[in-house]
Amino acid sequence: MLKLTKLKADSSTEQKIRDAAKEVFIAKGFSGCTSREIAKAAGMNVALVNYYFRSKTALFKIIFEAAMGDFLLSMLDVFNTDLPLEEKLRNYLDREYEFLAKYPEIPSFIINEMGRKDGVHIDNTAVFECIEHTGIFAECKVEQAAGRMREIDITSITVLMMSNCQFPFMAAAVIKQVHGISDEQYEKQLVQHKQIVTDMLIGYLFPGSISNQKTQK
Amino acid sequence: MLKLTKLKADSSTEQKIRDAAKEVFIAKGFSGCTSREIAKAAGMNVALVNYYFRSKTALFKIIFEAAMGDFLLSMLDVFNTDLPLEEKLRNYLDREYEFLAKYPEIPSFIINEMGRKDGVHIDNTAVFECIEHTGIFAECKVEQAAGRMREIDITSITVLMMSNCQFPFMAAAVIKQVHGISDEQYEKQLVQHKQIVTDMLIGYLFPGSISNQKTQK
DNA sequence: AGCAATTTTAAACAAACGTTTAAAACAGAG
DNA sequence: CTCTGTTTTAAACGTTTGTTTAAAATTGCT
Structure with a gap:
């Protein structure tokens, strides 16, 4: 198989960040919160936010x-x-x-x-x-x-x-x-x-x- | 006279900062703008914001x-x-x-x-x-x-x-x-x-x- | 003029920001 | 177990943040 391992990734971490971002962004707005705050709310490292979603701005657009x-x-x-x-x-x-x-x-x-x-x-x-x-x-x-x-x-x-x-x-x-x-x-x-x-x-x-x-x- | 010189101060600079702060704060909110942005809108140095109004937070409360x-x-x-x-x-x-x-x-x-x-x-x-x-x-x-x-x-x-x-x-x-x-x-x-x-x-x-x-x- | 107090400036401060890096931990396949 | 690619981590990056400092400019008074 070539690269089908990637398919299983979208369950846990990525979704946790998405959920945390939704909560934090909606409560505080884009400029009212930080990347680290979202990461902490998801129980994740800051870098993971940008690993799964290129940037704070990109994540915001999705939410x-x-x-x-x-x-x-x-x-x-x-x-x-x-x-x-x-x-x-x-x-x-x-x-x-x-x-x-x-x-x-x-x-x-x-x-x-x-x-x-x-x-x-x-x-x-x-x-x-x-x-x-x-x-x-x-x-x-x-x-x-x-x-x-x-x-x-x-x-x-x-x-x-x-x-x-x-x-x-x-x-x-x-x-x-x-x-x-x-x-x-x-x-x-x-x-x-x-x-x-x-x-x-x-x-x-x-x-x-x-x-x-x-x-x- | 002791210190009556202070009485004339409240006309120009202080008011300009107040006006600029009003405009910027109302348009962008507290966390949506910076002290430097307010100072620039007033045509003033950043330090003057805190010289006249102790802090960004104090100025915000007034506005x-x-x-x-x-x-x-x-x-x-x-x-x-x-x-x-x-x-x-x-x-x-x-x-x-x-x-x-x-x-x-x-x-x-x-x-x-x-x-x-x-x-x-x-x-x-x-x-x-x-x-x-x-x-x-x-x-x-x-x-x-x-x-x-x-x-x-x-x-x-x-x-x-x-x-x-x-x-x-x-x-x-x-x-x-x-x-x-x-x-x-x-x-x-x-x-x-x-x-x-x-x-x-x-x-x-x-x-x-x-x-x-x-x-x- | 000279002096004292006030106002303004440029520079610096530590802290926090978004983002990147490079190495570590992990997973699955052979 | 080894090897390969993916996921996670800690640390660092260059900026920007709010705020402070200390020197410079200005003002008002005698």
Whole structure:
């Protein structure tokens, strides 16, 4: 055999570094952590980080794109169902809060790193068309034309959804400090905030819907 | 005279460093920039940063608290008017979008730095009571008791407001890249998004208000 | 002018950074 | 066991980091 010994390598060490890097990068950002910190978190020597992944920058790109992917995947398979639009959006909100409860730091991570002057740049067409391919946008336009959905451009709809899902997790530290509430209290807060957000968004986007006639409280 | 010469010092150099630090810190965060970068932005020698402000950390605290103050002040004098609550919230949304158009990076800055494990910690009671002292929360409870405002806890109300104001500015880079729109296009987007947010929030918080009967576009 | 205090500078400091090296430890095949 | 390629280690690399130093320039006062 020529060089098939290489195939077994990708299990332990490389994956441990990848996992540690994911945790550290997402928690602290690219410039907020060091190669040695990642190595230590993985229980490895510093040199191994560059042995498996050429450089800190190269490793970061891998982690970032994976995070971006996880985030996208979570929304895509909600949109790929064939429920009515309103139910799809309800499910999206459910899923989003569920995802964010599990990975609350990912939106900050993506937003910060993409906002940096010298930050990462994604293939914009890929992400957008990935979502558009689910037909969700077309579906919105159909509902809007039928008068069942409020006439708002797609961009604003997505910003409304993202704002009300992601911000409560991104600003958790500030909100907890300002309102002087504990971690457990804020978790409960988030549960009821999800309900409020759902009521508000569905009520606003589908003004005539039967599901929000006198559903206040 | 003993040592009154010191009084004139605070005009030029010190202020230039402060201004440069504000710009650089807010744009890149504490760990995203260096002392030398700040000095260069101010056109000064590195040592002067530590001559006027003991350390990078000390300078950062000053900048952070100033940013926090600016942000608070902007909302406080809206709440200190004696307009009806609904008008107050409308004005708040106006002011917030105006402020954020001018300083779009401040929310990210505050949220990121306060979210860091070893990040800055504010005097939580100070900020909260500063807002409470305007009577805005009491006013909400009065309106809620009178059945004119939806029964939602104060925390959720503030989170709703902040989410829909701050997030569109914080995530600007991501949204622009994903939707493939230019800076100018996104500015227009924000103008109409403000209107949408206002309609939605007012409509949700004051369900019976005359100002949102059939105001859909 | 001359003097004392303040402000600015260039240089240096140790520590930490990302990255590379060269040798050691390990694995599998003959 | 030996040999070969892969994985891991400790050490060092040249920079850059925040900070300090000590000398130079500047200022304000008499």
